[in-house]
Amino acid sequence: MRGRQPAVCHLRDMASGFGFSSGGGTVCCGPLKKLACSNRNGVRTAAPRLRCAYIKLVLLAAVAGCGDPRTARERAQSPPEPTRTLTPVNPEHAGSFSGTIRFASAMTIDAIRVASPTPLQPGQVVAVSLSTTGDTGHCQLGLRPPRTSARQIVPRGDEAPPPEDPRARWVSLADSVEVELPAPWHPPLAVIEVRCDNDPALAGPRTDDGRALLAQVPVAAVPTHLAVKKLAQSPNIDGVLDEAAWQAPGHQLVTSLDGEPDPDTPTRVWTAWDDQHLYFAGDIPDIDIFSEYRQHDDPLYKQDVFEVFIAGDNSGNNYLEYQISARGVTFDAAFPRYRKGDEAWDSSWQTAVQVDGTLDGPVDRDRGWSAEVAIAWSEICEHTTITCPPQAGTTLRANIFRLDRPGRRGTKGLALTPTRKPDFHAWEHAATLELMP
Ligand SMILES: [Ca+2]
Numbered sequence: 001m002r003g004r005q006p007a008v009c010h011l012r013d014m015a016s017g018f019g020f021s022s023g024g025g026t027v028c029c030g031p032l033k034k035l036a037c038s039n040r041n042g043v044r045t046a047a048p049r050l051r052c053a054y055i056k057l058v059l060l061a062a063v064a065g066c067g068d069p070r071t072a073r074e075r076a077q078s079p080p081e082p083t084r085t086l087t088p089v090n091p092e093h094a095g096s097f098s099g100t101i102r103f104a105s106a107m108t109i110d111a112i113r114v115a116s117p118t119p120l121q122p123g124q125v126v127a128v129s130l131s132t133t134g135d136t137g138h139c140q141l142g143l144r145p146p147r148t149s150a151r152q153i154v155p156r157g158d159e160a161p162p163p164e165d166p167r168a169r170w171v172s173l174a175d176s177v178e179v180e181l182p183a184p185w186h187p188p189l190a191v192i193e194v195r196c197d198n199d200p201a202l203a204g205p206r207t208d209d210g211r212a213l214l215a216q217v218p219v220a221a222v223p224t225h226l227a228v229k230k231l232a233q234s235p236n237i238d239g240v241l242d243e244a245a246w247q248a249p250g251h252q253l254v255t256s257l258d259g260e261p262d263p264d265t266p267t268r269v270w271t272a273w274d275d276q277h278l279y280f281a282g283d284i285p286d287i288d289i290f291s292e293y294r295q296h297d298d299p300l301y302k303q304d305v306f307e308v309f310i311a312g313d314n315s316g317n318n319y320l321e322y323q324i325s326a327r328g329v330t331f332d333a334a335f336p337r338y339r340k341g342d343e344a345w346d347s348s349w350q351t352a353v354q355v356d357g358t359l360d361g362p363v364d365r366d367r368g369w370s371a372e373v374a375i376a377w378s379e380i381c382e383h384t385t386i387t388c389p390p391q392a393g394t395t396l397r398a399n400i401f402r403l404d405r406p407g408r409r410g411t412k413g414l415a416l417t418p419t420r421k422p423d424f425h426a427w428e429h430a431a432t433l434e435l436m437p
């Protein structure tokens, strides 16, 4: 049934500089590097190829002309609109677009004012004031990640639209509204939009599918923060994640470079602690579980592996690296200095994995694997700046990675918090783990 699902086309590789500009009544998305079409599961499919090719031609032609999103009929019928310019409310941060936005119902948004901390951080509030005409009761105002905002939804028949990005936040539209930026939030911008039921925006800064674009707000790069629960009973380190500690929703890993979600392999991780150990668990979906290495300290990172990095701070010195493969083989190293490590050092950690599928069997379709590890605090305190005994309120830095080889070509890296550079030893943006009572 995938072939009948709506096509979702999105502009890829825009994390480094996504932005909207407004001129001559048009909206441009840039820089444009690649347009891809997929179904709602994010899977490229052959069925929509012709439609996708058509959409690519239309959108690439639009971008070549500075992306006028109006149809040819709209351009022919509409008189030239006055030139609009991007007029940031505060030139140092929030950029809101000027000019009237008109909807099909004749409702208008005439003025936009955005009040935001500079830069905005997860958990903080954006206040938006609007001057409107007409009935706005059927409209919502939202914060969305830029890539999500840039998607063009092409409905087919009566198919339901793709699910909303869980990071988005929507509130009822009013002349004055406040929206809280959720945590974690890794994209460098939050795009402020207005959407109205059965009432598309037809003029002014907008998307092809009728959402009004009000502003883009820069967001600070804030690492993921985890509150680590203290356990009354130690988990059984057998790779089976049936302990109560692992029944919570957990934290879904994101693309290691930019923090975008990875819906194809929704990997979840958990952390916990007690007086003796720091615990990590991972639920790792994988349709082809692949790990041929059999010797301790082999380069496991070249195939399917689960990794944990632990430090007391983000200086890049005095940290530990732990890896466990889908086969259960381990690698461990202590790093007194950035990337100057001792691979001959061996941890006393307890580890276990469970494979649901056929390890190294390329023909069948596997389901995934799980990992469960316990790391002694005595070891952590010996090689990092963390002091023992650990206690509630202690904060450490860490990252959790999962490496995958889709199709056994290339490598996909997922992380608890994005490193923002192609280096798993990049500590600047490592997650903060806070030990809870
Ligand atoms: Ca267990």
Ligand SMILES: [Ca+2]
Pocket (backbone or CB within 6 Å): 297, 331, 332, 333, 342, 343, 344, 345, 346, 347
């Ligand atoms: Ca070692």
